Amino acid sequence: MNYICKLSQGINSFMKNIRNFCIIAHIDHGKSTLADRLLDFTGSVTDREKQDQLLDNMDLERERGITIKSHAIQMEYTHKGEQYILNLIDTPGHVDFSYEVSRSIAACEGALLIVDAAQSIQAQTISNLYLALENDLEIIPILNKVDLPSANPEEVTDDIVDLLGCDPEEVIHASGKTGFGVDNILEAVIERIPAPKGNPDEPLQALIFDSVYNPFRGVETYFRVINGSIKKNQEIKFIATGKNYYADEVGTLKLKQFPRQEIKAGDVGYVITGIKEAKEVKVGDTITDAKNPTKNAVSGFEDVKPMVFAGIYPVDTEDYEELRASMEKLQLNDASLIFSPESSAALGFGFRCGFLGMLHMEIIQERLEREFDMTVITTVPNVSYHAFTKKDPDEIIIVNNPSDLPDPSGLDRVEEPYIKATIITKADFVGNVMSLCIEKRGMITNQTYLTTDRVELNFDMPLAEIVFDFYDRLKTVSKGYASFDYHPIGMKSSKLVRVDILLNAQPVDALSALIHADNAQYIGKRMCEKLKELIPRQQFDIPIQAAIGAKIISRETIKALRKDVTAKCYGGDISRKRKLLEKQKKGKKRMRQVGNVEIPQQAFMAVLKLND
Amino acid sequence: MVKALLAELELRKGELQGQVVETIYLGGGTPSLLGDEELTAILDTVYKNYSVTEDPEITLEANPDDLTNKRINALSNSLVNRLSIGIQSFFEDDLKNMNRAHNAQEAKDCLALASRYFDNITIDLIYGIPNMSLNKWQENLEIAFGFGVNHISSYALTVEPKTALDTFIKKGTFQPIDESLALQHFNYLVDRTAEEGFIHYEISNFGKPGYFSKHNTSYWQGKPYVGIGPSAHSFHGTKRSWNVANNSKYVKAIQGNELPSTMEVLTTTDLYNEYIMTGLRTIWGVSLDKLEGDFGILYKQHALKASKKYLEKGLLSISCDLDENQKPIEKLVTTQKGKFLVDGIASELFMI
Numbered sequence: 003m004n005y006i007c008k009l010s011q012g013i014n015s016f017m018k019n020i021r022n023f024c025i026i027a028h029i030d031h032g033k034s035t036l037a038d039r040l041l042d043f044t045g046s047v048t049d050r051e052k053q054d055q056l057l058d059n060m061d062l063e064r065e066r067g068i069t070i071k072s073h074a075i076q077m078e079y080t081h082k083g084e085q086y087i088l089n090l091i092d093t094p095g096h097v098d099f100s101y102e103v104s105r106s107i108a109a110c111e112g113a114l115l116i117v118d119a120a121q122s123i124q125a126q127t128i129s130n131l132y133l134a135l136e137n138d139l140e141i142i143p144i145l146n147k148v149d150l151p152s153a154n155p156e157e158v159t160d161d162i163v164d165l166l167g168c169d170p171e172e173v174i175h176a177s178g179k180t181g182f183g184v185d186n187i188l189e190a191v192i193e194r195i196p197a198p199k200g201n202p203d204e205p206l207q208a209l210i211f212d213s214v215y216n217p218f219r220g221v222e223t224y225f226r227v228i229n230g231s232i233k234k235n236q237e238i239k240f241i242a243t244g245k246n247y248y249a250d251e252v253g254t255l256k257l258k259q260f261p262r263q264e265i266k267a268g269d270v271g272y273v274i275t276g277i278k279e280a281k282e283v284k285v286g287d288t289i290t291d292a293k294n295p296t297k298n299a300v301s302g303f304e305d306v307k308p309m310v311f312a313g314i315y316p317v318d319t320e321d322y323e324e325l326r327a328s329m330e331k332l333q334l335n336d337a338s339l340i341f342s343p344e345s346s347a348a349l350g351f352g353f354r355c356g357f358l359g360m361l362h363m364e365i366i367q368e369r370l371e372r373e374f375d376m377t378v379i380t381t382v383p384n385v386s387y388h389a390f391t392k393k394d395p396d397e398i399i400i401v402n403n404p405s406d407l408p409d410p411s412g413l414d415r416v417e418e419p420y421i422k423a424t425i426i427t428k429a430d431f432v433g434n435v436m437s438l439c440i441e442k443r444g445m446i447t448n449q450t451y452l453t454t455d456r457v458e459l460n461f462d463m464p465l466a467e468i469v470f471d472f473y474d475r476l477k478t479v480s481k482g483y484a485s486f487d488y489h490p491i492g493m494k495s496s497k498l499v500r501v502d503i504l505l506n507a508q509p510v511d512a513l514s515a516l517i518h519a520d521n522a523q524y525i526g527k528r529m530c531e532k533l534k535e536l537i538p539r540q541q542f543d544i545p546i547q548a549a550i551g552a553k554i555i556s557r558e559t560i561k562a563l564r565k566d567v568t569a570k571c572y573g574g575d576i577s578r579k580r581k582l583l584e585k586q587k588k589g590k591k592r593m594r595q596v597g598n599v600e601i602p603q604q605a606f607m608a609v610l611k612l613n614d
Numbered sequence: 615m616v617k618a619l620l621a622e623l624e625l626r627k628g629e630l631q632g633q634v635v636e637t638i639y640l641g642g643g644t645p646s647l648l649g650d651e652e653l654t655a656i657l658d659t660v661y662k663n664y665s666v667t668e669d670p671e672i673t674l675e676a677n678p679d680d681l682t683n684k685r686i687n688a689l690s691n692s693l694v695n696r697l698s699i700g701i702q703s704f705f706e707d708d709l710k711n712m713n714r715a716h717n718a719q720e721a722k723d724c725l726a727l728a729s730r731y732f733d734n735i736t737i738d739l740i741y742g743i744p745n746m747s748l749n750k751w752q753e754n755l756e757i758a759f760g761f762g763v764n765h766i767s768s769y770a771l772t773v774e775p776k777t778a779l780d781t782f783i784k785k786g787t788f789q790p791i792d793e794s795l796a797l798q799h800f801n802y803l804v805d806r807t808a809e810e811g812f813i814h815y816e817i818s819n820f821g822k823p824g825y826f827s828k829h830n831t832s833y834w835q836g837k838p839y840v841g842i843g844p845s846a847h848s849f850h851g852t853k854r855s856w857n858v859a860n861n862s863k864y865v866k867a868i869q870g871n872e873l874p875s876t877m878e879v880l881t882t883t884d885l886y887n888e889y890i891m892t893g894l895r896t897i898w899g900v901s902l903d904k905l906e907g908d909f910g911i912l913y914k915q916h917a918l919k920a921s922k923k924y925l926e927k928g929l930l931s932i933s934c935d936l937d938e939n940q941k942p943i944e945k946l947v948t949t950q951k952g953k954f955l956v957d958g959i960a961s962e963l964f965m966i
Contacts, residue, residue, distance in 0.1 A: 541927075541955065563793075563955070563958070564793035564794050564796070564797045564954065565742075565770065565791075565793040565796050565797060565954050565955075566954070566955045566956070566957045566958045567770070567817060567953065567954050567955065567956050567957050568772075568817075568957055569769035569770050569772045569817075569818055570769060570818065571817070571818075571833075571834075571891075571892065571895060572830055572833050573833055573839070573841060573846070573847045573849075574841075574845070574846075574847035574856055576833065576888055576891070576892060577847065577854055577856075577878070577888075579891065579957075580884065580887050580888050580891055583887070583891060583957060583960055583961040583964060584887060584961075584964055584966060586958075586961045587961045587962065587964045587966050588966055590961070590962070591966070
């Protein structure tokens with residue numbers, strides 16, 4: 003009796019010294035830099051390992067300065083003579099990955115709310131903050147970049163105080179660049195964030211908040227133990243997928259993995275089970291003991307659904323099988339990518355792919371090119387519509403591809419996905435932002451002045467309109483002073499038509515787009531103009547037409563190329579001209595021959611860039 | 615500057631060790647501004663430091679306004695045996711449009727004079743100038759034939775990005791180039807020069823037999839050359855180098871006995887691409903044997919595969935000559951129809 007008592011006391015004192023926290027911040031507000039400073043200060047990295055933005059592993063993340071995947075890292079820190087374990091769970095910084103953010107938040111007891119002292123609070127920050135508050139997280143507000151000349155600490159502190167209802171003294175001033183304030187942050191993490199609660203004696207219950215694909219070891223699953231503990235060689239069960247595995251290796255996430263015998267309640271760790279495909283590990287799933295399972299899965303699990311669909315085709319038809327192999331490999335480490343084979347009259351065989359959002363789509367395309375050396379064409383993205391025919395008005399036909407839209411004559415109705423958009427902007431730009439949202443078929447539902455100069459606007463909008471160059475235009479109309487976040491709110495009925503494009507009188511199915519009927523005329527016209535700009539002149543006139551059904555709504559002509567010759571080619575001209583023609587040839591690699599017309603890759607996305 | 619040129623000639627005499635200089639070309643900029651003594655000094659330095667063939671082609675580029683009676687007389691007594699005169703057009707308005715220093719009368723006068731002293735004369739003529747009617751272009755050519763010139767370099771007016779002309783066109787003060795008009799002029803040029811006995815041996819060059827530019831032909835056939843002066847390019851088989859373009863930097867470096875040049879080493883692919891590009895511009899075409907021999911079977915196959923669509927469209931053709939041993943040599947040549955599109959064709963045949 004005595005012995006057990008001591009043991010459980012021991013475990014509780016172990017939990018007492020754990021802090022699990024995440025960071026909530028807008029892109030560019032310095033999240034990754036500040037995280038690096040924390041690692042630095044706690045001695046979690048050696049000088050040799052230092053590299054800017056340690057937590058962003060992918061080259062892509064470092065280049066774009068955004069976090070795409072969640073990451074987790076454990077730090078040790080001695081405070082007032084006691085040693086603490088600090089688990090930092092870094093979260094993705096883009097709305098496409100908001101579900102992952104919600105699971106990371108659910109794995110923590112506290113959050114650092116990082117706000118740029120010059121830019122103040124942005125939409126993305128607010129929606130993640132609400133998520134954190136819903137999960138009862140202790141919020142530590144941090145005013146970052148206070149060393150910038152443009153910093154406006156007083157006013158931004160007021161904004162934070164208004165938002166959180168906290169005391170101005172609670173706001174910690176810091177600079178990720180200089181490291182100023184990092185000690186105060188660590189102190190606040192220990193003093194203000196509660197230690198995890200949980201019962202180490204209950205059956206294992208652990209929340210999966212991320213997974214990482216390792217080509218040599220299979221999928222590494224990141225989790226937070228809520229109750230019980232996970233031991234090496236334990237037989238475990240993933241509740242949502244219903245599969246059992248053996249925990250071949252469990253351990254702690256330092257900058258490198260650190261294998262351990264056991265990860266106990268309250269702590270964060272990784273498990274390797276020999277899983278070869280990322281899709282077997284679902285973020286939000288619960289890990290439990292196979293023989294003595296928990297009765298309660300961690301709530302909040304969702305199967306993540308793709309929001310945006312597009313075709314991906316090899317530039318060279320011969321590369322179809324290679325593309326398939328590459329996509330399968332990509333899917334191994336990105337479970338949110340889904341794809342199925344499709345064929346296009348214009349492009350041959352390819353895949354219809356589902357993405358979490360536009361950024362996710364760009365990332366997949368870029369990764370295919372960088373990591374697999376595939377040159378691909380991505381077609382016009384669209385959202386997933388529901389169509390109903392007159393013949394069977396209750397049966398949903400899912401339209402993920404313009405060619406799936408039933409013939410207008412038999413069409414009963416179409417529904418499209420809507421979102422609730424949150425936009426925060428300066429008061430000066432409210433008019434511009436409203437006009438844009440109304441043009442994008444948005445309905446304003448709320449308007450709140452956060453301060454005299456900052457306004458939060460809420461709209462119900464079709465998701466499809468976000469896909470079509472919304473971000474860029476929002477940036478333009480607000481001179482960059484608007485932030486944007488959204489979440490889906492279900493389907494609403496819509497008037498949808500398919501605008502087809504004909505080149506040389508031949509329809510090019512890969513250029514078709516689903517457009518709201520009211521905008522079809524205008525968009526058809528702009529598409530013709532844009533294609534005229536993007537398709538290089540060839541040796542014959544190329545008529546470009548936009549059509550709805552059999553009705554031509556717009557027409558342009560690309561004039562034939564009659565002269566393509568260098569007049570003088572002596573001495574030094576030879577080298578200059580060769581380099582120029584080589585560059586031209588490289589550009590052609592990205593072109594796809596459709597009929598007798600060569601179409602550059604950008605042309606397939608022209609409809610997204612109509613306002614450039 | 616001339617001192618620097620002489621110094622550079624001396625500095626680089628080792629580069630052509632064991633090779634014979636067959637042609638000398640004084641061009642680029644306005645070498646007709648050189649004084650007689652300066653010209654003599656340059657040529658003497660060449661002869662002193664290099665081994666020059668007995669019967670070299672020595673060309674001087676000249677603007678009509680520099681070619682006075684006295685000057686032509688002096689040149690005829692120099693080693694220069696070929697004149698390249700930048701006539702451009704025999705019409706006043708064209709010359710004004712192109713911002714030339716000479717007028718139509720000077721163009722005609724100098725040509726009349728020069729042809730009295732020189733047999734080997736080439737003139738530059740420009741076509742495809744907006745508003746230049748086919749009639750006027752025909753007349754330009756007739757005037758040239760009337761002077762008995764044996765060689766014509768004729769260029770389609772080209773708008774290079776960021777030039778004054780480019781700006782004028784964008785501003786709307788100059789009419790944009792009409793490609794169909796240029797093509798019409800080109801086709802007329804090709805047909806009419808052929809009637810006069812000229813051979814169209816390179817896109818922009820027309821010469822009577824025995825009057826081809828030996829110097830320019832060397833560029834297209836990959837022969838080695840040394841280029842002297844700012845921005846001049848040199849070529850030795852697989853290496854290309856070029857001097858700094860800035861005059862004062864050039865002179866300063868040479869004064870310090872240093873060659874202000876940058877060099878690139880051409881890879882097999884670079885050389886192949888250059889051979890395709892220059893070959894398709896000339897009457898000699900791209901020899902399939904040479905492709906295989908110099909670059910390998912893969913390059914030859916690549917070239918043949920890429921040419922297929924152009925052969926089908928009649929923009930390229932494969933012709934067959936007999937070599938000195940009566941052995942057939944196949945070559946890829948650009949047809950009349952393909953010539954005005956040769957850049958795009960060459961680029962497609964490139965290996966990347």
